[in-house]
Amino acid sequence: MIKRILCLLLCLAPLTASGCATFGRSYIEFSQMDLVQALGLDLADDGSNEIIVTAISRVSGEAGDGNGSGAQKARVSIGRGSTLMEALSSMSSYTDKELFLGHTSHIIVGERLARHGLGQIIDFFIRNYRIRMDLSVTIARESTACDFIRASVPTSQFLTDRLDRLYQANTQVSTIIPMRCVDIFASLLEPTSTQQIPYVRYLSGEMTGLAEENPILLSGYGVCSQGRLLGYLDDSAAVGYNWLAGDIHSHTYVVRDLEHNLVALAISYSKSQVSVEILDDAPYVTCHIDVTAVLTESNAAYSLYTPEDLDAMAAQLTQQIESQLLEVIEISRQWGVDILGIGARIAASQPRLWESLSSHWSQVYPQSVFALDVETLVQNAYQNNRIPTEDTP
Amino acid sequence: MFFRKEKDPVLPLHPQDTPGEGMPPTTANVKAFLGRSSDYVQRDIVIGPGRIPASLIYFDGMVSSQLLDDHVMRPLTQESTLAGCRNPTQILDALQDGAAPFTEINRRGSLADALKDIMFGGAVLTFPKGKEAMTFRAKGFQTRAVSTSTDEDTIKASKEAFIESIRTNTSLVRRKLATPYLVMEDMTIGRQSQTLVTIAHLSNITNPRLVEEVKARLEAIDTDGLLVSGFIEEAITETAANPFPQFMHTERPDKFCIGLLQGAVGILINGLPIAYLTPMVFHNFFRDPEDYAHHYIYGTFLRVLRYVMFFMSLVLPATFISITNFHQEMVPIPLALAIQSAQEGVPLPGTLEMLILLLAGEVLTQAGLRLPKSIGQTVSIIGGLVIGEAAVSAKFLSPGVVVVAAIAIICSYTMINQDFSNALRIWRFILAAAACVAGLYGMIMAGLWMLLSLSGLECYGIPYLSPTLASRPKDMPPSAVRAPLSDLIRRPPWLRSGNRRKTQPLEENAP
Known part of the structure; x- marks a missing residue:
């Protein structure tokens, strides 16, 4: 009987130590x-x-x-x-x-x-x-x-x-x-x-x-x-921020082929890597972005693109991504705030260094040097490689 | 005078105690005990040239007249071998030696035995001054024919079901288990009813200590009449305070035989169309023998489904009460809005609604059981559909509560055993009531109480949650899995059978 009473008291004890003690008042329809x-x-x-x-x-x-x-x-x-x-x-x-x-x-x-x-x-x-x-x-x-x-x-x-x-x-x-x-x-x-x-x-x-x-x-x-x-x-700077944060999983870019036709590219794979080093008391930030895009739409009369065509598109894609990255970096410099989380990266990788930098980070950060390295690859996923002729409907 | 206290008449003692001991089975003695009944029949005859007076006594309707006429009366009056008999003893000797072509005859020297034979449908040949009598088991009362099971329908299993006659039932069992190891031991329970109870087991499989324990418990029953199964159930139940059954009743001989083959003890009761298997543990109530009639993957699926249904039926109403009245943040927003929308305008609190509906479910079930089948179905339809729909339309009840209660009730009907289902429903009420008081906390506490209660429960020394709580891993087979037949080589370890392997012949255990 004593064991049973102890068990009962043990079961009721949490009532006094939790929000459940208010169960009488917490009942509501x-x-x-x-x-x-x-x-x-x-x-x-x-x-x-x-x-x-x-x-x-x-x-x-x-x-x-x-x-x-x-x-x-x-x-x-x-x-x-x-x-x-x-x-x-x-x-x-x-x-x-x-x-x-x-x-x-x-x-x-x-x-x-x-x-x-x-x-x-x-x-x-x-x-x-x-x-x-x-x-x-x-x-x-x-x-x-x-x-x-x-x-x-x-x-x-x-x-x-x-x-x-x-x-x-x-x-x-x-x-x-x-x-x-x-x-x-x-x-x-x-x-x-x-x-x-x-x-x-x-x-x-x-x-x-x-x-x-x-x-x-x-x-x-x-x-x-x-x-x-x-x-x-705004729009493009936000995407630039997402690139640096590694949050881009799919996005669409529009480029032109060698014949100046519009071509839509969809990001199928991306990997962002941001590394920070302190060189000459200034953060040296390397942003390496590896991108693979798939050709999804073209308003050209044909879809058979040569490797040269694809390289040209990849170059434009690189340019657009770099432009977005530079936009957000520029805003970051203008405002003098570490939007890209450079300080957090240093704190995570080099805590002792961060201890010495954190007190005057607002002065150090604007001196940051950014190196962008965007590698892009455009793939033509179009299945029909036949060049259309005049007879093609 | 009207209010005058009259002394209570002195009634005879129990027949178990009085009629018999030391009294000879003379015609007068038998008549003294049975002669007041209207169905009492006494046919007085004289036997042989010596004209020895004798009487054939029986109860009308309990014996076969044709059997008596052809195999008893005719030899007694016409048989030449009886012509030389000069006294009752010689007549009885001649009858015992085959003067009457009757198999089931017994020579009785005690009035008690003679009376018992008459009660069980025999006829007794008595003499006015004889010290012995001869009984003929010429049972001729009507019994129901073996028919299909009404409570345990099957798809791919035998359709035969037990009936009220115990001998028919034992024959059904023996036909399925044609082994000399099948032992059936009779005992009589009930001071007035003198009900015949048969304990069945396989002597080469069942643990003998278990058989002795069951016999001891049945012998301890002291009641006037064993006309309902409750006495047996309580006698073989270890802890009466817990509603979970420790036995399984069945009206299917095949299920009964499978239980015996596992090592359980079977109990058959005269007058009841059901049989009992004991001991049974918690997981037995999720295993239907028909699982073995299906592919083992489907059989496993069915077992897992039963566990899920058990859990849902147990906790669904309590969970619904808890999260809709105490922990609303746990409900996904679309569901919360749907519940809120459904509860608008309903006058009763959700907790009360749920308890009323669960209670209504029980009422409808009972109404359906007690009424004739055709009317019972009508009551279910009227109660479940018409009144339910009307109650929702009239905003007496919210549809969400109706749906949850209905799911919980239907889930409980998927249990293979009615007693287990009853226990489940009682605990469901307890959990729901606890949830009404303290939400999820109350529900969990009540659930723990149930779990503790089950953990402490033992059936003939076997933990009720076996094999879940087995001490050795090898004794802990996964209960939810219906293994392929090739892997079913061992009997359940918790029954402690002396013959654990199903495939190993044991010649040394011959009876």
Whole structure:
């Protein structure tokens, strides 16, 4: 009997040492919850420096339809406070349901708050045990997160679905790589690191016609240092950054053949290698990129390319990649921040050296010398090597 | 006067104790005990030229009249060999020497034995002053013919099923196991019912200590009547507090024989169309003999499927309760939205919905069992489909809960043994109730309780979770695998058979 009582006490003991001790209070029905899917965070522009939180959740359709994404009605709630917690608490007082952040998958940060600093909000999300650490962070370029979220409500596609789709499409072509909350947190721990956070913006001009229903575009990175937004890496610079980060798995380039016909090349293999040496007190950075591209489309009248044709295309491809790399290197130099993570590479490979450099890295980094070595190979995967004649239909 | 206390009449003692010991089986003594019954038949005759009075006593409907007329009455009245008999002893001697062409005759010197023979469908020849009687086992009562199994349908196995007659059942077993090592030992249980129970085992396979233990437990049963199987089940169960069965009941002779071949002890009970196999461990309830009728890969698939179904049936409702009411962040967002959408407008809490539905499932099952087959199916359809659909449409229940409860209930029906399925359903309730209180923590604690309870359970000294917790690796065969027949050379180690290899002949163990 004593053994049984001891076993029972042993089983009950964890209750006192875990969150489960609150099980009486943690019971809540799904129907009483407001499942927040995205949070918009802004800094008030009235000088109070208060945080404005905008939450968007999906309002389910008819009960029992079994389709959570059926009716795309969205509920937007707004709260305001001196801290993020206070803003969320104030939001709770205006809704009949309990705000539940366990299903939040996106954080959208207004540009003003991003420039002010993300450290405080990232700290909140990392500490909160119910919030997923892999939620993606996105900056609303030239806008507030609140406006961005509100503008998405009338559209047929729910905001988070649209963002997920955009991220999926961009990741497939290695244009934008998502930045997770936990990655930003880890990066903030290293003072010399920067954070490349994807940004979204509204399409304007003639581009709007491409996506009338939901005219937002995910097209580059916002570069933050110490959690503060410095500027943006646009399309080609973003790809250049991805090359150096080794995140390019597939991408498309357009070149011309010797007859000046347009030819599309798809990256089928790539390997990036960045090595750093300190020569004459200056970092000497070698970027070696090995690329294999496959010819996927040509508007020439024939498809039989000679090795000379392919070499010419490879040269153009090398030029384009180097141009993208140089663009991001140039921005990095201009801003004086280590976007490429050179400091982190030195710290990983030569920790003692890094100890001596880290204190004045901001002065050392601009002196970096970059050597680019891009090797490209173009393969013609076209199966029909027959030269078309006039009789060919 | 109406309220006057009357002394309770003194009733005779138990027949086991009274009628017999020391009393001769005379006509008067037999009549004194049985003569008040309306089906009591006493045919008085005189035998031989000496006109020796005798009586043939039996119960109407229990004996075959034709057998009695042809093989008893005719010799007694017409047989010339009885002409020289001058007293009852000489008549009995002549009958025993073959004057009556009857195989099953017994000479009884005790009234108790004579009465017992009559109870079991015999006729007894008594004399007014004789010290002995002769019984003729001329059973003629009606029994059900051997038919197909109703509770254990098969596809590629024998269709025969046990019936209520124990001798028919023993013959079914003996026909399948034509070995001299098959031993069947009878015993009578029940002070009033005097039910015949047969213990069957293979003397060259089954551990003799196991047989003795089963016999001892059955002999210890002291009850008025063994008319339901519960007495046997409780007697052969080690720990009655745990609902998981330590025996397997079956109505299939082939399954019974396979159990005997493994080294188990079989129990047949007169009047019940089922037989028992004991001891049984946890993994036995996932092994259907019909697995061996299929290709071993498919047989393995079926076994693995049963384990999965067991697990799903056990934890699915509790998990659903936990994650929808305590750990909502564990649910993928599309599923969370679907559940939320389904719960909108439903007045009952999800936990209560689930418990009500599980309970409704039990009610429907019981209703289906108790009612005639045709009506039972109608009740299932009305209960399951019509009321279920109406409850969802009327927003009394949310469809998600209905789906989860239905899956759990259906999964429990895939178990090969009803007792095991019952135990599973009880633990499912316990887990669901624990989940209602403390979410996943409660569910895990209840699951651990179940596991601890199973770990501590022993059946005739055999750990219930054998061979999972076997001390030696070689005694731990993978229970979920139905090995090819060429690899099935050993009997289950936990039954501690003296003859562990199936393919090794053992001449020295002849009975």
